[in-house]
Amino acid sequence: MPAIALTGIDKRFGEVRANSNVNLTVASGSVHGIVGENGAGKSTLMSILYGFYEADRGTIHIHGNEVRIRSPKEAIAVGIGMVHQHFMLVDPLSVIDNVMLGAEGGALLSKGEQHIRAALAKLGHDYGLDIDPDAIVGELPVGLQQRVEILKALVRGADILILDEPTAVLTPDEAEQLFALLRTLASQGKTVILITHKLHEIMAVTDHVSVMRRGEMVATLETAQTSPAQLADQMVGRHVLLDVSKGPAKLGPVRLSVDHLVIKDSHASLRVKDVSFDIRAGEILGLAGVAGNGQKELLEALAGIITPTLGRILLEGEDLSLVAPTPAERRVHGLLHIPEDRQRMGLVSAFSAAESMILGYQTDAEFGTGPLLSSSAIEAHTTKEMDLYDIRPRDASLKTAKFSGGNQQKIVLAREIEHHPKVLIVGQPTRGVDVGAIEFIHKRLIALRDAGVAILLVSVELDEIMSLSDRIIVMCGGVITGERTPETTNDRDLGLLMAGVTERAG
Amino acid sequence: MSAPIELPKWADVSLVPILAVIVAFLIAGLVVLGIGESPVKATVLLIKGALGSGEGIGYTLYYATNFIFTGLAVAIAFHAGLFNIGGEGQATMGGLGAALVCLRLDFLPWYIVLPLAIMGAMAMGALWAFIPGYLQVKRGSHVVITTIMFNFLAATLVVYLLVNVIGKPGSMSPETRVFEASAHLPYLHEAFAFFGMTIPKSPLNLSFILALLASVFVWILVWHTRLGYAIRTVGHSPTAATYAGISIGRITMITMAMSGALAGLLAVNEILGVQGRLLLEFSSGYGFIGIAVALMGRAHPVGIILASILFGMLYQGGTELSFEMPRVTRDMIVAISGLVILFAGALDGLIRRPVAGVFARLLKKGA
Numbered sequence: 067m068p069a070i071a072l073t074g075i076d077k078r079f080g081e082v083r084a085n086s087n088v089n090l091t092v093a094s095g096s097v098h099g100i101v102g103e104n105g106a107g108k109s110t111l112m113s114i115l116y117g118f119y120e121a122d123r124g125t126i127h128i129h130g131n132e133v134r135i136r137s138p139k140e141a142i143a144v145g146i147g148m149v150h151q152h153f154m155l156v157d158p159l160s161v162i163d164n165v166m167l168g169a170e171g172g173a174l175l176s177k178g179e180q181h182i183r184a185a186l187a188k189l190g191h192d193y194g195l196d197i198d199p200d201a202i203v204g205e206l207p208v209g210l211q212q213r214v215e216i217l218k219a220l221v222r223g224a225d226i227l228i229l230d231e232p233t234a235v236l237t238p239d240e241a242e243q244l245f246a247l248l249r250t251l252a253s254q255g256k257t258v259i260l261i262t263h264k265l266h267e268i269m270a271v272t273d274h275v276s277v278m279r280r281g282e283m284v285a286t287l288e289t290a291q292t293s294p295a296q297l298a299d300q301m302v303g304r305h306v307l308l309d310v311s312k313g314p315a316k317l318g319p320v321r322l323s324v325d326h327l328v329i330k331d332s333h334a335s336l337r338v339k340d341v342s343f344d345i346r347a348g349e350i351l352g353l354a355g356v357a358g359n360g361q362k363e364l365l366e367a368l369a370g371i372i373t374p375t376l377g378r379i380l381l382e383g384e385d386l387s388l389v390a391p392t393p394a395e396r397r398v399h400g401l402l403h404i405p406e407d408r409q410r411m412g413l414v415s416a417f418s419a420a421e422s423m424i425l426g427y428q429t430d431a432e433f434g435t436g437p438l439l440s441s442s443a444i445e446a447h448t449t450k451e452m453d454l455y456d457i458r459p460r461d462a463s464l465k466t467a468k469f470s471g472g473n474q475q476k477i478v479l480a481r482e483i484e485h486h487p488k489v490l491i492v493g494q495p496t497r498g499v500d501v502g503a504i505e506f507i508h509k510r511l512i513a514l515r516d517a518g519v520a521i522l523l524v525s526v527e528l529d530e531i532m533s534l535s536d537r538i539i540v541m542c543g544g545v546i547t548g549e550r551t552p553e554t555t556n557d558r559d560l561g562l563l564m565a566g567v568t569e570r571a572g
Numbered sequence: 573m574s575a576p577i578e579l580p581k582w583a584d585v586s587l588v589p590i591l592a593v594i595v596a597f598l599i600a601g602l603v604v605l606g607i608g609e610s611p612v613k614a615t616v617l618l619i620k621g622a623l624g625s626g627e628g629i630g631y632t633l634y635y636a637t638n639f640i641f642t643g644l645a646v647a648i649a650f651h652a653g654l655f656n657i658g659g660e661g662q663a664t665m666g667g668l669g670a671a672l673v674c675l676r677l678d679f680l681p682w683y684i685v686l687p688l689a690i691m692g693a694m695a696m697g698a699l700w701a702f703i704p705g706y707l708q709v710k711r712g713s714h715v716v717i718t719t720i721m722f723n724f725l726a727a728t729l730v731v732y733l734l735v736n737v738i739g740k741p742g743s744m745s746p747e748t749r750v751f752e753a754s755a756h757l758p759y760l761h762e763a764f765a766f767f768g769m770t771i772p773k774s775p776l777n778l779s780f781i782l783a784l785l786a787s788v789f790v791w792i793l794v795w796h797t798r799l800g801y802a803i804r805t806v807g808h809s810p811t812a813a814t815y816a817g818i819s820i821g822r823i824t825m826i827t828m829a830m831s832g833a834l835a836g837l838l839a840v841n842e843i844l845g846v847q848g849r850l851l852l853e854f855s856s857g858y859g860f861i862g863i864a865v866a867l868m869g870r871a872h873p874v875g876i877i878l879a880s881i882l883f884g885m886l887y888q889g890g891t892e893l894s895f896e897m898p899r900v901t902r903d904m905i906v907a908i909s910g911l912v913i914l915f916a917g918a919l920d921g922l923i924r925r926p927v928a929g930v931f932a933r934l935l936k937k938g939a
Contacts, residue, residue, distance in 0.1 A: 371814055394817025403815070411815045416808045421801070426816040428801045437797045 067130045069094040069226055069257040070115070075124035077110055084110040085121070088283045090276055092226075094129070097248055097258040099268040099289070102278035102301055108261050111278070112228050116148045117141040128226070147219025151231040153211055157204030162186070164203050165218050185221045193250050195220075209240035216247070226257045233267060245271040265294040265356070265565050277301055294565035295558055298356065299528075310533040312512045318347025319382075321520035322368075322401070322489045327377035329363045329544075337363040339544040340377075345489065345520040350511065352535030353524045356564050360544035361524045362406060365493050368522070369403035370396045381489060397426055402482045406493025406524065412478040415467035419457070420448040422466040423481050451480040456506070472503030479507060489520045496530060508534060528557050542566040579928055585875060589868050589916055591923050593882065596911040603907065607899050614893060614900060621892025622885035628892065630760070630774025636877075636884030637776070637841045640783040642862025643880055644790050645701075645834035647871035651794055652827040653807035658704060658719025659835040659859025661726035662697040666836025667843045668730055669696030671748055671850035674843075675738060678752035685755045690782075690840050697836015698829040700726060705828030709821035715828065723859070731852065738850070747851035757844040777845035779837075786834060787873035793830075803827055835859060864913035867920070879916075883909065 070092040077085040085107045092098045102108045113119045115126065117135040126133055128144045135141050138148070155164050162182055171178035183199055190196045197213055206214070212232060219227055229248075233241040248258050248271055260272060268275050269289060276286040277300040285300050322345045329338035338360040345351045355361055367374045370386070370393040379386045381401055390399045405411040413422040424433050424444055433447070434440040448462035455476045457469070466474065475495065482490065492511065496504040511534060515521055525531050531538055538550045540563035548563040579588070601611030622632045642659040649656035656662075669692035677685050704718035733739075734746035758766075760776045794800040806813045806823045813820055842854045861883060868882075869875025890905030915923065 369815070370817075392817050392819075393815060397817065405815055407811070410809060410811045412812070414805055414808045414812045417804070424801075425805065425812060428798050428805075428816065428818075434798065437799060438792075439796055439798055439801055441796065 067094065068092055068127075069129060070259075071127040071130075072111070072115070073125045073127070075111065075114060075126075076122045077114060077119060078122055083281050085114070086281045088124070088278075088281075090283060090286070092257055092259060093274065094257055095252055095255050096273040097252045097260060097271055099260045099262065099272035099275040100278060101262060101265065101268055101275060101297060106278040106301070107281040108278050109230065110281075112148070112230060112259070112261060115141070116146060116228060142222050142224070145223060145225045146228065147216075147222060147224025147226065148228045149212065149215045149219060149230065149232060153215055155203050155211060155214060158202065160200050160202055161197055161206075161214055161217075162199040164214055165199075165221050167218075169222060182221060186217060189217060189220055192254065193220075193247065195247070207240075209243060212240075212244065213247075225255070226259070227251065228259045228261070230261045232260070233262065233264065241267070265297050268297065269294060294567065295561040298561035298564050299557055301356065310508050310512065312534075313516070315350075315515065315536045316348045316518075318518055318520075320344045321347050321382060322522070323378075323380040323383075324364075324368070325378040325380065327364070327367065327379065328375045329360070329367050329372065330375045331363065337544055338367070338374075341541075341544075341546055342377075343539055343546065343549075345522055347488075347520050348515055348518045349536040350515050350521040350523050350534050352531035352538040353522060353541060354528060354531045354538055354560055354564060355526070355541035357526050359541050359564075361541055362493070364541070365403070365406065365491055365522075365524055368401070368491050369393055369405070370401075393426070394429075397485070400486070400488030402485060402487035402490050404478050404482050404490065404492045404495060406497070408474055408478050413466050413474060415465070417466050418463045419452075419466055419469065419477060420444045420462040422477055423448045423451060423462075425481070427481070427485060451477075451484060454484075455480040455510075471497075475507065476503060479510060483510060483514060487514070487519050489522070490514060491522045491524075493524045494526065495523070496525070496527065528560055531560070532557070540564055579924070579931060583927060583931065585870055585872070588920070588923050588927060589870075589875075589879070591927065592868070592915040592920070593912055595923065596908065596915045600904075600908040600911050603904065604900060607904075609897055609899055614897060617896050618889035618893045619885070620889075621896075622889030626772030627774050628888055630772055630776040631888040631891075632881065632884040633780055634774060634776040634841070634846075634884070635887040636880040637780045637783045638838050638858040639861060639865045639880035639883045640787060640877055641837045641841070642835055642858050643865030643869060643876040644786055644873065645831045645859075646862045646866035647869065647873075647876055648790055648794065648803070648834065649827055649831040650866060650871045651800075651807045652803045652823055653810070654705075654824060654827060654831070655716050656701060656704075656719055656828065656831045656835075657716060657860070657863065658701055658722050658832070659838075659862045660855050660857070661719070661723035661859070662700045662832040662835035663838035663842075663855040663859050664723075664726040664730055665700040665832075666693035666697035666839035667850050667854055668726075668733065669693045669836065670839045670843050671738065671751075674751040674755040675748060678755040680754065682754040682756075686757060686844065689755060689844055690837070693836045693839040693843075694833040695836070697839075698833040701832025701835070702825060702829040705825040709824050727853075730850075734850065734852065740849075745851070748849045750849045755844065756848055757840065759845070775846045777841065779841035779845045782837065782840060784877070786837060787877055790834070791873045799826070835862070861909070861913070864916060868912075868916040882912070886912070 068091045072088060072090040075085050075088040088111055100108050110119065114121045117137045117140050120136055126135060133144050135144065156167065162179060165186065166178055166182045171181060186199050195213060195217060197210060203211060203214060232244060252258055262268065272289045274286060275289050275292065275297065277284050277297060279301060324341060324343050327338055327341045331337050341364065353361055363372065366372045368379060370391060381399055386396060390396045409415060414425060427433065433444050445462045452460045452462065457473050457476045495507050511521060523534055532552050535552055538552060538555065539546050540548050540560060542564055543566055547566055547568050597615065604611045604614045622628055642663065645659050646656055670689045673689040673692035674685060677688060700722055704715045704722055707713045707718050708715045731746060738748050739746055740749040757777050757779060760778065760780065761771050761773050763778060764771045794803065802818045802823050805816060805818055806820050810820055838855060838858055843850055847854060865876055865879045865883060868879040886905065886909050893900050894902050894905065
């Protein structure tokens with residue numbers, strides 16, 4: 067009997083279908099991986115299982131019994147435990163206090179503490195989960211903090227354990243230990259669900275793997291019968307190539323040079339490791355890769371939003387960190403950016419379409435005089451762009467949030483393209499965009515390239531990369547794992563590079 | 573997680589606040605009933621006291637002037653996503669700024685002293701809010717904490733100065749000498765008399781006009797300038813602001829300074845308009861009520877003026893009410909104001925959710 071059987075799970079957030087008709091069966095005593103890109107619906111599905119959300123439709127069976135899970139408390143009651151990506155721990159408290167939190171067993175602590183202490187000792191013995199119960203959690207290394215989270219779930223009687231991106235914060239060594247632990251747990255009859263977008267982890271530790279894409283469960287495979295390349299294909303999705311007609315590139319001089327770029331994030335972990343490439347006028351350079359492998363950081367460094375740790379970015383030979391360190395100055399120099407997160411970065415959802423249409427250009431002379439902005443000038447400009455880019459509804463005063471994803475993206479696209487870029491950095495231009503708009507956006511990008519703009523296209527959609535790019539580079543784990551041209555590569559080859567396998571495939 | 577509550581705009585800006593006031597009055601009515609008085613009579617007395625006579629209206633608008641200044645101060649900070657609770661301290665420092673100018677220069681004619689004194693009030697208020705803004709940007713200390721602390725600093729600083737430095741020699745109370753007539757902002761009845769018209773006497777002075785001008789200024793600034801655009805972008809989405817090349821730190825400091833300058837203007841009404849000297853605690857809670865005013869007015873100048881008049885009515889009508897109904901004490905009026913603040917601000921969702929529910933049902937029926 068399967069430990070978990072989800073049938074026909076549907077979940078909508080407004081217009082967005084986060085999960086549509088998802089079926090998932092997880093065998094008891096196994097490690098089951100769930101992979102998918104950011105936004106594919108993995109987290110929503112797990113949140114439904116753990117009671118953060120309730121599904122609009124569908125049923126949940128745990129060990130054969132149909133259950134309704136309306137809160138994490140009810141999830142715990144049916145034996146489901148969750149280890150969150152961001153730990154839910156109280157740093158200044160001891161291990162035992164953290165484990166006991168919410169399970170004190172009365173107003174006085176001594177009895178509950180005795181009980182928990184015994185339970186911890188037993189778990190340490192059964193699974194090799196040794197930990198000093200009186201250590202202060204904040205002083206433990208991250209790997210052990212995660213162990214405390216796992217213990218919290220086990221002490222509460224969990225026999226199904228969900229881990230959400232558990233290795234994101236771990237060193238490779240710690241990750242190995244975690245995997246060994248997961249295997250032990252499974253071999254003793256616990257069921258483990260591992261959510262990740264790192265394919266080698268799936269290969270290393272799981273028995274089965276389910277792939278999600280755009281809210282749907284596209285495949286469930288036996289890990290031993292699959293490969294990282296196949297999983298990458300499944301994750302990214304192999305659609306019919308959209309027919310993009312483009313002539314040969316008329317290459318101009320090098321516009322943008324990235325020279326040994328190294329980027330650390332705010333937690334000082336390396337996101338981009340020594341990346342170098344050039345883009346010439348009149349070419350589209352495609353940057354492929356599974357989301358979360360350093361593309362976002364690279365884009366933001368190019369746009370001037372974050373400062374690279376090492377290396378240089380040259381625009382027509384000039385070092386941008388010297389001549390134009392800020393996003394505003396880079397715009398003036400002709401380096402424009404269509405961010406991958408249009409909701410949070412590219413637009414202000416609470417603004418009207420007209421206001422979003424001048425984001426980044428609010429100081430331009432054409433939108434007002436002196437310190438004043440001219441609403442009529444902005445609205446006129448927006449109406450003109452709306453006609454040009456077929457943005458619907460044609461209402462410049464409508465709130466940005468009320469436009470569909472495709473039309474929101476067209477607002478960003480119109481704004482940036484109409485400001486005459488020399489170099490255009492484009493992140494996920496068609497994510498969450500309907501097919502008609504995709505075609506339109508692709509045509510615009512090709513037209514820009516033919517007009518001599520240097521374009522860096524970052525996308526997790528392989529089709530898009532294949533059909534638009536003149537050259538393709540692939541990133542995995544913060545490094546460029548290969549460079550190809552669309553004529554000399556295929557999905558499988560790129561998929562392997564995306565998974566970090568650098569040998570040339572046929 | 574519940575779905576975000578979407579209401580038609582008119583309901584959001586008028587229906588919800590009005591219902592909040594009604595609910596507050598109903599509950600206050602229960603309290604009045606509890607002490608054995610008639611709530612209906614009390615309400616009539618309150619409204620009559622506030623609006624029933626020219627003098628009453630004058631007082632109501634005089635109080636409202638203070639609320640407009642502090643309400644605008646809180647609102648402009650809201651737009652940048654900042655919570656300035658330091659209106660009290662900034663107003664106090666504004667009083668100091670105005671007083672320093674007047675004490676030094678009130679031998680000069682009014683057309684020099686008054687503009688300088690107003691600027692002094694704005695400058696000191698701005699300084700007192702700029703420092704917390706600067707500390708948040710450079711040192712990461714949250715403005716909510718620092719502006720509260722700066723309230724205490726302002727209070728103690730002014731006590732010290734009044735007792736030891738600028739106080740009137742030989743006086744028993746900590747206050748400055750009375751300024752010369754050139755440093756007095758005319759009462760509205762004086763101004764009208766100048767044009768040969770008579771209106772009832774009240775403390776209402778030209779600051780009220782200044783408050784209306786400040787409201788227009790804030791409206792233009794927030795919605796029709798490049799700076800206002802940057803402020804709103806920072807308030808709605810810091811990520812988008814960074815992308816747009818707007819310096820969040822710079823906007824934070826500028827906005828705090830402007831917020832403080834607006835709060836400092838309260839001193840123009842109280843010190844230059846009414847008291848004619850600097851004394852202690854003239855800000856008497858207006859800075860805090862400004863938060864409620866801004867919340868109720870949805871951080872829009874028109875809403876703030878309306879909310880200010882409401883609170884002005886509560887202050888003035890409440891005073892009259894406690895004369896007429898001795899059992900309804902001054903403290904009762906504070907309690908009623910408190911209830912309005914509670915329902916308009918803190919318990920906003922309590923009103924909003926049922927209203928949204930009704931609207932959702934109506935829409936469903938319509939569809």
